Amino acid sequence: MTTVLDDRSASVVGARRMSRNVQGSIAGAALLLGISIPNLLGDGKWGWVLVVTALSYVALIYVGSRALEGRRQATDRLMRATVTVAFALVMLPLLSVTWTVIREGVGRFDGKFLRGTMRLSPEELLAQRDGLAAGGAFHAMVGTLIITGLAAAIAVPLGLLTAVYLVEYGRGRLARAITTMVDVMTGIPSIVAGLCAYALFVIVFGPGSRTGLAGGLALSVLMTPVVVRSAEEMFRLVPNELREASYALGVPKWRTILRVVIPTAIAGVLTGTTLAVARVIGETAPLLIAAGLAQETNVNPFDGRMTSLPVFTYYQYVQPGIPTEAGVARAWAAALMLVLIVATLFVLARVLANVLKPKGLR
Amino acid sequence: MMLSGQITRGIPVTNDSRLSEPSQVDDHAERGVVVAGLNIFYGDFLAVADVDMHIQSKSITALIGPSGCGKSTFLRSLNRMHEVIDGARVEGSVRLDGVDLYGSEVDPVAVRRRVGMVFQRPNPFPTMSIYDNVVAGIRLNSGKLRRAETNEIVERSLRGANLWEEVKDRLDQPGSGLSGGQQQRLCIARATAVEPDVLLMDEPCSALDPISTLAIEQLMLELKQNFTIVIVTHNMQQAARVSDRTGFFNIAGTGKPGRLIEIDETKRIFSNPAQQATQDYVTGRFG
Ligand SMILES: Nc1ncnc2c1ncn2[C@@H]1O[C@H](COP(=O)(O)OP(=O)(O)OP(=O)(O)O)[C@@H](O)[C@H]1O
Ligand SMILES: [Mg+2]
Numbered sequence: 001m002t003t004v005l006d007d008r009s010a011s012v013v014g015a016r017r018m019s020r021n022v023q024g025s026i027a028g029a030a031l032l033l034g035i036s037i038p039n040l041l042g043d044g045k046w047g048w049v050l051v052v053t054a055l056s057y058v059a060l061i062y063v064g065s066r067a068l069e070g071r072r073q074a075t076d077r078l079m080r081a082t083v084t085v086a087f088a089l090v091m092l093p094l095l096s097v098t099w100t101v102i103r104e105g106v107g108r109f110d111g112k113f114l115r116g117t118m119r120l121s122p123e124e125l126l127a128q129r130d131g132l133a134a135g136g137a138f139h140a141m142v143g144t145l146i147i148t149g150l151a152a153a154i155a156v157p158l159g160l161l162t163a164v165y166l167v168e169y170g171r172g173r174l175a176r177a178i179t180t181m182v183d184v185m186t187g188i189p190s191i192v193a194g195l196c197a198y199a200l201f202v203i204v205f206g207p208g209s210r211t212g213l214a215g216g217l218a219l220s221v222l223m224t225p226v227v228v229r230s231a232e233e234m235f236r237l238v239p240n241e242l243r244e245a246s247y248a249l250g251v252p253k254w255r256t257i258l259r260v261v262i263p264t265a266i267a268g269v270l271t272g273t274t275l276a277v278a279r280v281i282g283e284t285a286p287l288l289i290a291a292g293l294a295q296e297t298n299v300n301p302f303d304g305r306m307t308s309l310p311v312f313t314y315y316q317y318v319q320p321g322i323p324t325e326a327g328v329a330r331a332w333a334a335a336l337m338l339v340l341i342v343a344t345l346f347v348l349a350r351v352l353a354n355v356l357k358p359k360g361l362r
Numbered sequence: 363m364m365l366s367g368q369i370t371r372g373i374p375v376t377n378d379s380r381l382s383e384p385s386q387v388d389d390h391a392e393r394g395v396v397v398a399g400l401n402i403f404y405g406d407f408l409a410v411a412d413v414d415m416h417i418q419s420k421s422i423t424a425l426i427g428p429s430g431c432g433k434s435t436f437l438r439s440l441n442r443m444h445e446v447i448d449g450a451r452v453e454g455s456v457r458l459d460g461v462d463l464y465g466s467e468v469d470p471v472a473v474r475r476r477v478g479m480v481f482q483r484p485n486p487f488p489t490m491s492i493y494d495n496v497v498a499g500i501r502l503n504s505g506k507l508r509r510a511e512t513n514e515i516v517e518r519s520l521r522g523a524n525l526w527e528e529v530k531d532r533l534d535q536p537g538s539g540l541s542g543g544q545q546q547r548l549c550i551a552r553a554t555a556v557e558p559d560v561l562l563m564d565e566p567c568s569a570l571d572p573i574s575t576l577a578i579e580q581l582m583l584e585l586k587q588n589f590t591i592v593i594v595t596h597n598m599q600q601a602a603r604v605s606d607r608t609g610f611f612n613i614a615g616t617g618k619p620g621r622l623i624e625i626d627e628t629k630r631i632f633s634n635p636a637q638q639a640t641q642d643y644v645t646g647r648f649g
Contacts, residue, residue, distance in 0.1 A: 171448060241485040245549070247446055249499035249556060250475030259502050263489040 018068050026064050030057035050092070054085045098339070105336025108329040112136050118312075119296040128326050135326070137334050139297040140312035143212065144341070146301050147291060147308050148281050150216025151223050156273055158220075159227025166228070167235040168257055185225040193221040194286025201290070212301030215291030215308065219280040226279055230272025234265040267353035274349035278342045284310040309338045393459060394419035394590055395440065395560060400454035401619075402432065402439050404447065409435045411619035415609060419459075419559070422582060422591045424601035424628065427611030428643070432620030433594045436611070437562050440592065441477035442470040458559065475503075478558035482565040484545035486537030486552070493533040495548055496520060499556035515555055523551035524581050543574025550581065554589070561585065563593040567600065579604050598644060602632050610640045 034053025038044050058081045066074040116136025120128070128134035162182070166175055197218035201209045238261050246256040262269075292305035293315055307315075313334040320327025395417040402410040410432035417423045425433045438444040439452050442463060456463045463473050478499075486495045496516045500507060507515075516533065520526040525547040529540070537548055546566060553561060563582075567575040575597075582591055582604050595601050601608050609625035624637050635641050 239485070241481060241483060242487060244443065244446065244479075245481065245485045245487065245552075246498075246502060247471075248441065248443060248474055248479035248481075249502065249552070250471050250473075251499070251502040252471050255502055255504075260487060260489075264487075 017073070018065060022064065022068065023061075026060045027057060030054075030060050054088065058082055058085055101332065101336050101339050104329075104332035105334075108133060108333035109336055113330065113333050114138060114141075117296040129322060131323070131325075135330055137309065137312050137330065137337065139294060140307045140309045140334060141337060142297055142299060143291070143294070143306040143312075144281065144308040144310075144338075146299065147212050147215040147219060147287065147306060148277060150213060150301055151219035151280055152273075152277055154216065154220035155223035155227050155276065159224045159273075159276070160231050160269070162224075162228045163231035163235055164257060164261075166232050168253070168261070182225045182228045185221070186229070188221065190218075190222055190283050191285040191289070194218045194289040196221065197286065197290045210290060210292035210305045211303060212291055212298070212306035215287045215306060216301065218286035218290045219283055222283065222286070223276045223280045226276035227273055230275065231265075231269050234268035234272060235261060237268065238264045263356075267357035270349050270353050270356070274345050277345060281342060281345075282310055282338060284314050287311050288314070309334050309341075313338070394421075395592075396455075396457040397440075398455050398457070400436075400439065400452065400456065402435050402444060403449075403451050403453075404435075405449035408619040410439075410611075411621055413454075413622045415622060415625055417560075417590060417592060418607070419590045420586055420588070421606040422586050422593060422604050423625075424605035424608045425592065425594045425611060426596070426598065426601050426608060426643070427620070427623075428613065429596075430616075430620075431611040431613040433611050434564050435620075436622075437564055437592060437594050438479075440560070440562055441479055442473045443479060445470065475499075475556060476558050477560040477562060478553035478556065480546070480549050480553050480561065480563040480566050482568055484542060484549050484569070486540075486545050486548050488536065488538045490537060491534045492529050492537045492540070492548060495537040496551050496555050498552055519551040519555040520548075522554055522581075522585065523547040524577055525551060541574075543570045543577065546570060546574070546578065547581070550578070550585075554585065558589065560590040560592065563591065565594050565596060568596065575600070598632075602628060608632070610635070610637070610643060612639055612643070 030053050033056040034049045034051075035044075037052050037056075038048035058078065061081050062074055062078040065077040069077075110133060112133050113136045115138055116134075117139040118135050118137075120135055124134040162178065166178060170178065194215075197214045198210070200217070201211065201214040205211075242260055242264060243256055246260045247253070251259070287308050288311055291308065291311070293311060294305040294307045298304050298306050313331045316327040316331035316334065320331075395415075397413055397415040397417070400410070400413040401408060413436060425437065427433055435444065440456060440463075444450050444452060452464060454464075458473075458476065462468070463477075486492075487498055490498060493516055494501065496519050497507075497512050500512070500515070517526060517530075520529065525544060528544060529548075537545065540548060546569070550561075550566070567578055570578070579600065582593065585591060593601075593605065605628045607625060608628045608631040610623045610631065611620050612623045613620045623639050624631070624635060626635065630636075631640060632644050635644065641647075
C-alpha cells in the first residue's frame with residue numbers, strides 16, 4: 001500500500017522524471033545493441049537490426065524508468081514504447097512494399113509501357129532481344145478500368161440498395177437471411193466467384209467464352225458484400241433523430257432516405273465503396289478464368305478476352321519471353337501502375353468525402 | 363369530407379388553407395384537437411390508456427407527470443409519429459378540427475404537415491445550412507418556390523423564432539454550428555416554416571440554460587397567436603408560466619399504463635386541482 005502511494009506522489013509531483021538526455025542515451029544504447037547483436041551472431045541484415053533495436057528499446061526504457069522514476073512511470077513508458085513499436089512494425093511492410101514496387105517498377109514505367117500493348121512487331125521483338133524497352137500494358141490498364149468499372153456499376157447500386165433495405169425497411173426473417181447471406185458472400189473464395197461467372201457465361205454463350213463482362217460479374221460478386229457491409233454501418237450511424245425530424249416535417253420515408261439519410265452518410269459510404277473497389281482491383285484468380293488473357297486492347301466487354309493489370313503482371317512473370325528480364329520488368333511496372341491507381345482512388349475518395357461531409361459537426 | 367381532402371392534399375404553404383378550415387367547422391366544440399378513448403401500444407405493451415382530452419386551438423396546453431408515464435408517447439400519437447416505431451399502434455380517435463387523424467383515408471405524412479413537432483434534443487440537419495434547415499420542410503417535400511418566396515419564409519420563420527438577428531449574417535453556415543439554444547430555436551423556426559396548425563414540443567427546454575429557456579417561453583407565448591401548442595415539460599414553473607391549460611398524467615406502477623388524471627385550467631391545476639394525486643404531484647409530495 002505504502003509503495004503505491006509513494007509511487008503516485010512521485011509521479012504527481014514529478015520529482016523524479018527522466019531527463020531528455022537520459023531518454024536519448026537509452027535510445028542510443030538500444031540502437032547500439034540492435035546493430036551489434038545481429039552482427040555478432042553473424043546476420044547483420046537491417047531487418048534484424050530494426051527488430052533487435054526495437055525490443056531492446058522497450059526493455060531498456062522500462063528498466064531505466066523503473067530505476068529512476070518508479071513503477072507507475074515505468075509501466076506508462078513500457079506501454080507507450082510497446083504501442084509505438086507495434087505501430088512501427090505495422091508500417092514497415094507497407095513502406096517496404098511501396099519502396100520495392102517503386103524501385104523495381106520505375107525502370108519500365110515509360111511512354112512505351114503506358115501506350116504500347118503486348119502485340120509485338122518483329123522489330124520490337126528484336127529490340128527486346130537486344131535489351132531495349134518493348135511492349136506495354138495499355139491494354140491491361142484499359143481492361144482493369146473497364147472490368148472494375150463494370151463490377152462497380154453492378155455492385156455499388158446493388159450493395160447500396162441492399163444496405164438501405166437492411167437499415168430502413170428490413171425486419172424479421174428476410175432481413176436476417178439477407179444479413180447471413182451477405183456474411184457468407186464475404187467468405188466466397190475469389191477463384192470460386194471466377195468459376196461461377198465463367199460457368200454462367202459458358203452456359204449462355206457456349207464453351208470458351210471469356211469476356212470482360214464475365215470478369216466484371218465475377219468481381220461484382222466479391223465486391224457487393226463489402227459495399228453492403230460498409231454502407232450498412234454508415235447508414236446505422238445516422239442518428240434516428242434526423243429521420244424523426246424529417247418525418248415530423250411531413251416528409252415521406254423514401255424522400256427522407258434520399259435527402260437526409262444518404263447525404264448525411266455519404267462521406268463514409270464513399271470511403272467504403274472505394275475500399276471495396278480497392279479490394280477487387282487487384283484480384284487475379286477470377287479474371288484468369290473469366291476474362292482470360294489478351295495481348296492487345298479490347299474495349300468491348302461483351303466480346304473477346306480482356307486483360308487486367310494483375311493478370312498482365314501474372315503472365316509477365318510466368319511467361320516473361322526472351323530475355324526473361326524484359327517480362328519481369330514489365331510485371332513490376334504493372335504492379336506500380338496498380339498501386340498508383342489504388343492510391344489515386346483513395347485520394348479521390350478522401351477529397352470527395354471532405355467536400356461532401358456534414359459541415360460544422362462537433 | 364372536404365376537410366379530409368385538405369388533409370391529404372399537398373403541403374399547406376400559404377395561410378389560406380389554414381384560415382379557411384375553421385370556417386368550415388360548424389360545431390365550435392370541434393375546433394382544436396379532440397382526443398377520445400385513446401389507447402397507445404408498443405407491440406403488446408399498453409403504454410397509455412384511455413385518454414380523453416380537448417386541446418383548444420390557439421392556446422398552450424402543458425402536459426406534466428412523472429417520468430415514464432407516457433407523455434412523450436401521447437404527444438407523438440398526436441401527429442402519428444408514434445407509428446414510425448416498430449410494432450407501435452394506437453386505438454381510439456384523434457380529431458383535428460373535426461377530421462379523424464387516424465381515419466382510414468388519411469395519410470400520416472399529410473398529418474405531420476399540419477401537426478409539427480419540436481424534439482427534446484435540438485436536431486438540425488447537419489448537411490444543411492441555417493437557411494436550408496429553415497426551409498427543409500418545403501424543400502424536402504419538393505415544393506418549388508421562387509427565391510424571393512423562400513427568402514421571405516426564412517426571414518419570417520427566423521424572426522418568429524427570435525433567431526433572425528443572431529443569424530442573419532451567416533445564413534449559409536451549417537445549422538449545427540449554432541449553440542444549443544440557438545439550434546432549438548432553429549428547429550422551432552423549421553417546424554413553423556411549413557405553417558402547421560398544431561405545434562408539439564417535447565421538453566423543448568430541458569437541454570437549455572435559463573436564458574434560452576426564457577427566450578423560448580416568450581416565443582411560445584407569441585406563437586400561440588397562430589398555432590395550437592402542446593408542450594411536455596418536467597418544469598412545473600414553466601407549465602405554470604406559459605400554459606393556459608395543464609394536463610396531469612400518472613402511472614400506477616411499472617408495467618401499468620399511464621393515464622390522464624385530469625386536465626384543467628392551469629391556475630386550477632396549480633392551486634386547487636380536483637384530484638389528490640395532482641395536488642401531491644404539483645406540490646412535490648410525490649414519490
Ligand atoms: N420505443 C419504445 N418501445 C417500447 N416501449 C417504449 C418505447 N418508448 C417508450 N416506451 C415505454 O412507454 C412508456 C412511456 O414512455 P414515455 O417515453 O412516453 O414516457 P415519458 O412520460 O415521456 O417519460 P419522460 O418524462 O422520462 O420523458 C414507458 O414505460 C416506456 O418504457
Ligand atoms: Mg418523454
